[in-house]
Amino acid sequence: MDRIRESFDSLPVAICFFDKNGVVRLINHRMLMLTDRLRKNGIQTFDELEAALEQPPETVCCLNKELRLYRFWDESVFQFTEKTIRTKPGIPYTQVTACDVTELLQSQNRLQKENERLKDANDRLRKLFEQMPDLIREEETLAMKLRVHDDIGYSILSARRLLSQQAGLDEIRAGAAVWEQSIEVLYRSFKTDEKQDALEEAVRRAEDICGYLSGGRVRLPYLCEQPEYESPLYEGIVSGR
Missing domain, CATH: 3.30.450 (Beta-Lactamase)
Incomplete structure (x- = not known):
């Protein structure tokens, strides 16, 4: 017993x-x-x-x-x-x-908290996926702007080299075309007034540098304007003379 x-x-x-x-x-x-x-x-x-x-x-x-x-x-x-x-x-x-059932209840509580953390992580991930197209566009726009700035810098150096070496007309025309294309692409990437001001400042500096190199006043085309060139050298480039 x-x-x-x-x-x-x-x-x-x-x-x-x-x-x-x-x-x-x-x-x-x-x-x-x-x-x-x-x-x-x-x-x-x-x-x-x-x-x-x-x-x-x-x-x-x-x-x-x-x-x-x-x-x-x-x-x-x-x-x-x-x-x-x-x-x-x-x-x-x-x-x-x-x-x-103490341990079982504690395990359930831990599992519930873990599920809540996973839910929060999934919500953040879902929002990230929703924002992914905008993030990709921003990255692409930034990369494009960097390439355009590099092209402008290259064009300035190339113009200086061509003018100092008295290069042929075809080479000068090619350099001018690259410069004009870079300015046009840069303008299209700017939407707001603040960015427009930044573009105008960039163009103004480029005009000053080009005018300094060519010995005259140069106005670069943007905003779909007709170019106004006062440099004899640049007039020759455009007219083919």
């Missing part, structure tokens, strides 16, 4: 049995500890246990009435279940068990 009692007490769950009159007939050590926490003087009947679970003390918190989850003062969480069993002669007993 002692061995049976020891085995009953060593079960990993808290368990007790009530007879058909609701009187406790068998209870193991784990359930005894829990019922002492639920009710100051413990429980003797099934009704006392039900009343303690319905209105637990301040040290016990009911997390879910439907699932019958209760958190005790030491942060342990137990789930209470009950069912009716019958012995071989057919005598009914009510079995009440309480399983420690």
Whole structure:
């Protein structure tokens, strides 16, 4: 009998049995500890246990009435279940068990938090995908502007070299065409007034440099304007003389 009692007490769950009159007939050590926490003087009947679970003390918190989850003062969480069993002669007993689900609940909470983090990450990723076309266009526009600025710089150096070396007319025309094309592309990339001001400043500086190199005043075409050239050298380039 002692061995049976020891085995009953060593079960990993808290368990007790009530007879058909609701009187406790068998209870193991784990359930005894829990019922002492639920009710100051413990429980003797099934009704006392039900009343303690319905209105637990301040040290016990009911997390879910439907699932019958209760958190005790030491942060342990137990789930209470009950069912009716019958012995071989057919005598009914009510079995009440309480399983420690503390780790399971903690794992569920961690999983829920992880799912929330994943949801936030997915939302950010979705917004990034939605903004991807705009980001690509911005990158392409920036790359184009850098190439145009490089072309303008190359054109200035090339014009200086051609003028200093007194190159042929065809070479000078080719350099002028590259310059004009670069200015036109740069203008098209500017939409706002602020950017237009930046373009005008860039063109003005280019005109000053070209005028300095050619020995006259040069006006570069932009805004679909007809070019106004006062440099004899540039007039020769355009007219083919």
